[in-house]
Amino acid sequence: MNLPPIRDAATVIVLDRDTPQGPAVLMGQRGATAAFMPSKYVFPGGAVDPGDAAARLSKPLESEQRRLLALDPIAEHPDLPEALAAAALRELAEETGLIAGLPGDAPQGWPLHAARGLAPDPSALIYVFRAVTPPRNTRRFDARFLLLDADRLEGDRNDFSAACDELSHLHWVPLTEARALDLPFITEVVLAEIAAIAARPGPLRGPERVPFFDNRGEVPRFSWLS
Template sequence: MIVVDRTDPRGASVLMGQRGASAAFMPSKYVFPGGAVDAEDADAGLARPLRPDTHARLAAEPRGDGPVAPQTLAAAALRELAEETGLLTGPPGTAPRGWDHYARAGLSPDASALIYLFRAITPPGPPRRFDARFLLLDAAHLHGDRHDFSAACDELSHLHWVPMHEARALDLPFITEVVLAELAALVRDSAGGPLRQPAAVPFFDNRGGAPRFTRIE
């Protein structure tokens, strides 16, 4: 999940944290909050669903081992954001079962403002692979204090809002650098207005023997 804050007069900032030095996957790297889909995410009730165009793009190009429903992907992104940062988005309502952060706040998660920005599948070979969809949320949709990470778990350290013009200087995975460039272009094109869905979603597809770059429209 990518969360961008555009309220600072110095320019947009993006929320990032650092993985632990002993982590099995990408140790010590600065990353966006996120993680794997849990089985329970398929049954998580959302206050509002994804936008139809976002839903359609997430349903395109399914994984080789079977598609994951778009609403499940959205629920996983919002759940991981809550767990890793303590930040929530949504109106008053009933929280999905097990979503303690939302239950304590009396909120129901809202996926309607999520923007599908990027997808990448790592190539065969490495012991840890990922099929990542990068979903974007404007911090204007967050509930409460966006600088309060007191309810975050300890999976990411040094959680903070990084000015986008400084983020590329951090120790980043390569794909995170590419996503930041896409995000910078989207923020620039919004010209201070609402963030718009990109014309197409870049997709680095390494499922087969040869790398493939395409765009999901």
């Protein structure tokens, strides 16, 4: 059986814990004609681009998050954690118009950051989940889900005017309502993890072990990364 190639990907879950409806996450709907997960509500994200590993970041990843992101790669890639972080923040800016950054030189090809004189800041990203697309799909991704506190966003978190058209109906969805949307299965699972994290008092903290739905082979496997 010839399986489609698996691409590294990053998804960013932006969490606002201070809305009147309680904790909420930023989601949008994929187009009805999209090749991957049409019409589904998803978090911003996408595949790692060739230039992501070289993107200049304003701060380094937190050391424990970097260590976890480097575990069990598909192929040897020394800059994979940084590439995943850059992909997450790039896709967030492209798909929503929102930026997590600090004053500095923007990477080449990051127009929203350049217009505001910001370099992407991955220092608050928290690795919370990993999942590989099952073999039956024609497009397959090794997706790392990264959590970001909405307080780390620059500017108005409700201004989506600079977003591209890849996601529609962008809005903050209360966690109590999110699972009623048309979601991919894995998004439902991740939302349960986020609800548990959001319920903890104090600063956002990731899991000590990252859940991993591993579908790289023909037989699915669940494990923990630690």
